[in-house]
Amino acid sequence: MSSTVDLSLATQPSDADAVPGLIKDLNALNGNWKEGDEETRYKMIVKARSLLQSLMTPREQTVQHTWADPGLGAALTTGVDVGLWKLMVKNGVDAVHNVEDLAKSLGMDPELLGRLLRHVCAMGHLEEVAQDEYKLTNFTRSLSLDVIGDSYLCLLGGIGRSPIEFYKFLRETNWRNPVDATRTAFHVSYDSKVPNSMAYLGSIGMGPQMNRMMGGYRQGRLPWHHPKIYPVEEELFPGAEPDAPLVVDVAGGLGHDIDEFKRNYPNHPGKLILQDLAPVIEDAKDIDPSIERMPHDFLAEQPIRGARAYFMHSILHDWPDDVCQKILARTAEAMKPGYSKLLIFECVIPRTGAYWESTAGDMLMMTQLSACERTEDQWHKLIEDSGLGLKITKFWSSGLSAVENVIECALA
Ligand SMILES: C[S@@+](CC[C@H](N)C(=O)[O-])C[C@H]1O[C@@H](n2cnc3c(N)ncnc32)[C@H](O)[C@@H]1O
Structure with missing residues (x-):
């Protein structure tokens, strides 16, 4: 051979x-x-x-990875930043757009804009009508939506260096699996002292964009409380105390999940509570007024005791095991034996045949936060071998590769 x-x-x-x-x-x-x-x-x-x-050919794939994709990212991010996609949609979702006119409205050099749009078109994301004249595709139309466009500003514009320079961080850490949340590839790439890349986005004024990006990520996916995933009317409502907390959405961001729950189950028993850090709660204004908004640091004592369910969506994947154990400990202390459930809505990566969105999420967590998406075995280890008195009672899955599971836990 x-x-x-x-x-x-x-x-x-x-x-x-x-x-x-x-x-x-x-x-x-x-x-x-x-x-x-x-x-x-x-x-x-x-x-x-x-x-x-x-x-x-391998040569073409190399050109795609190292020239075409970074170039496309540069053009799309610039377009979001300067308001290009919003302007094009405003001028007509089906209209033919002229580079000269767009550049004039945006105060951009037409030669520059022409070069950017030519590459976006060559990569299949605009329809070329004539020289410097384009129509939008559904993808480029969607870039006008903040929940889509903000991903480019945050992950490419804000913290895009971390995955690119990840190899340097690994050299420095002798190619060990990264598990230290206080010194990540982000810290090395940005020579930054802020606690992590999420806090960094906040520190450069991109907190609202980050929260909207989270809203975009969940679009088109089944919510945790969909009967195909977790049948709340059978699992949560029976036995729920009428005036007690029903669901506490721990680190629930702007409240997309808890608000959707309220819309889908307006007659639920008990109270709904949204928790997150104070500046995020401050921004969570567009949710049903019956949902209590509560500033809370999940590393501090959980003030809501004995809720029917503590819900965490896309939280534990942001942290390595040692931090997750602290978050879980604060939750376990507040849970009422035989009554409270902990519901974790996250990826469960299968042993083989992992879906690309899950592995991409794992790479994002690893390169930005020294965290991870977990396999079923890793979930068992985290929840059950940490001495917190918690056990996994069931993985609730819709069977769809790209949708998270509800990992239902209770006090053992
Ligand atoms: C990946 S987002 C998930 C938000 C929400 N659960 C969702 O699925 O849309 C992580 C959230 O954790 C929050 N967070 C980070 N550190 C926190 C802390 N120490 N205490 C409480 N929330 C925190 C962030 O503000 C952010 O809203």
Whole structure:
């Protein structure tokens, strides 16, 4: 068996033999695809990506990763920052947009804007009508929405250096799995003393964008309380004390989850409480007025004792195990045996066949926060081997690859 690779490999399609089979598979999946069938759509995305990768040469893939994608990120982020996508939508979602006119309205150099839009178009995200004239696609239309556009400002514009310079951090830490939340790749890349990359976004005035980005991430996904995931009317409501706290959304951000719960179950028993750090609670103004808004640091004693459920969405994946244990300890202390549940809404990565959004989330957590998305085994270890008196009672799953599980826990 040869142990060298000939240079010619880099300039040939990566797997030409696989192309006919992948097209056949895609056609078969498409034949069975009905509106709303998300799992088939996920499978088609994975096949379509394999098809593209099989057709591209290794050289072309390198150009894509190291020139095209960073260049696209630069153009899209600039567009969000300068208000380009909002302006184009305002001028007409289906209109033909002229670079000269757009540049004039935005106070931009038309030559610069022309170059940016030419690359966005070449990457498939605008329709070219004539030279320097474009129509929006659904993707570029969506960039006008804050919940979508703000991801570019935060993750690329605000803290985008952390994944790029991750390798330098790993050199410094002898290629150990990162588990120290106080010294992460973010701290090294930005030479920053703030506690973490989320606090850093707040410190550079991007707190509202970060919170809106979280609202975008959850769009189109089943909420935790959907009957296909966690049937609250069967699991939470029976036995709930009428005037006691029903759900405490711990670190619930701007309250998207708890507000949606209120909308879907307006006649729920008990009270709903949203907790987060004071500046976030200050911004959480657009939620149902019956939901109590409470500033709370989850590392401090939990003031709400004996709630029916303590809910945490996308919280524990932000932290390595040692910090998670502190957060969980504060919750376990407040829980009432035989009554309170802890409901963690997070990814559960399978042993094999991990879905790309989960592995991408894991990379994001690792490179920004020295944290992780967890496997079922890691969840058991975190919850049950920490001496907190908690046990996992059930993983509630919709069966969809891209949707989080509700990890239901109780005092053992
Ligand atoms: C990834 S966001 C998740 C927000 C929300 N649960 C959601 O799914 O949209 C993490 C949240 O943790 C909050 N947070 C960070 N440190 C905290 C602390 N020490 N105490 C309470 N909340 C904190 C942040 O303000 C942010 O709202």
